[in-house]
Amino acid sequence: MRIKRYVLVIIEKTKLSKFFIPFLALLCCMVLLLVYLFYNPKPKIKEAASQVSSYVAIIFEDAGMDEEEVQKLLSINVPFDIAIIPFLPFSNKISLMCHEKGKEVMLHLSMEPEEGSTVWLCPRSIMNATPDDEIEKIFKDALANVANSKGLSIHLGTLVCKNERIVKKLSTIAKENNLFMVDSTFSSESLFAKIGKQMGLQVVIPDIVVDSRNELKPIQDKFNLLFNIAKKKGFAVAIGHLGLDGGITTIEAFKQAIQKAEKENIKFVFVSEISRLQKENIK
Numbered sequence: 498m499r500i501k502r503y504v505l506v507i508i509e510k511t512k513l514s515k516f517f518i519p520f521l522a523l524l525c526c527m528v529l530l531l532v533y534l535f536y537n538p539k540p541k542i543k544e545a546a547s548q549v550s551s552y553v554a555i556i557f558e559d560a561g562m563d564e565e566e567v568q569k570l571l572s573i574n575v576p577f578d579i580a581i582i583p584f585l586p587f588s589n590k591i592s593l594m595c596h597e598k599g600k601e602v603m604l605h606l607s608m609e610p611e612e613g614s615t616v617w618l619c620p621r622s623i624m625n626a627t628p629d630d631e632i633e634k635i636f637k638d639a640l641a642n643v644a645n646s647k648g649l650s651i652h653l654g655t656l657v658c659k660n661e662r663i664v665k666k667l668s669t670i671a672k673e674n675n676l677f678m679v680d681s682t683f684s685s686e687s688l689f690a691k692i693g694k695q696m697g698l699q700v701v702i703p704d705i706v707v708d709s710r711n712e713l714k715p716i717q718d719k720f721n722l723l724f725n726i727a728k729k730k731g732f733a734v735a736i737g738h739l740g741l742d743g744g745i746t747t748i749e750a751f752k753q754a755i756q757k758a759e760k761e762n763i764k765f766v767f768v769s770e771i772s773r774l775q776k777e778n779i780k
Contacts, residue, residue: 550762551727554578554771555735555751556650556679556703558605559742561585561619564594566739570748571598575755575765580605580650580679583639584620596645601767603679604639604646606667608654611684617653625656629666636670647769650679651689658687665692672698677772679703681736699772703734707750708743716743716750724754724763732774
């Protein structure tokens with residue numbers, strides 16, 4: 498009651514009785530505006546999010562033979578995937594090493610190619626005539642050898658990828674083990690995307706191979722093309738190779754591409770993140 502009396506006295510003395518309520522409303526609006534401008538964190542969040550325009554993932558395939566080359570690659574402090582061929586001398590050691598460094602490991606399963614020499618086939622490759630029970634055993638042993646695998650990709654495999662029986666079997670096992678799939682055959686006749694979709698398996702199709710043997714400039718150009726693809730689609734996936742098909746030259750080009758990506762607001766991520774973005778886009 499005492500407060501009410503004081504307020505009435507103030508109103509009467511200042512002769513603001515007609516304008517008190519509008520004045521109070523205006524004062525409240527000004528206070529709310531100041532709170533919004535100085536304490537609302539949303540504009541800062543939007544500003545931070547706008548700094549990334551697109552996402553890129555790169556898979557370094559054919560790991561398993563050269564431990565030192567992988568160690569040089571692991572000195573790079575951005576996300577990337579290592580696709581490791583199982584049953585090679587350093588396959589298990591490299592998979593553990595990559596996992597410890599926080600990189601994403603993929604099982605790079607060797608499969609029969611359609612034509613040409615089979616010299617690049619690796620131990621316990623899946624051939625076009627391999628029966629289902631043997632495929633299951635190879636896959637199980639390969640996952641044990643390449644520890645902490647998050648996804649499955651294909652080494653060679655341009656013949657096997659057209660075999661509906663084998664594609665279904667591999668897709669089933671991949672899904673049972675919560676793996677995403679990367680169809681790295683670049684074959685227009687591959688059944689992995691079609692059958693994977695039917696089975697609810699997420700299949701990622703790479704956009705480009707960046708390698709060029711011992712030539713830095715062509716690889717730099719490929720990274721520029723990769724970034725342009727990512728800007729158009731929102732994300733893109735590239736494949737690079739360890740060993741003779743790329744190796745140290747590709748690693749050097751990758752280091753330079755990271756600096757360029759930062760300037761162009763492009764973020765390197767794991768393939769699992771691309772798989773998630775792809776799934777969201779389909780929805």
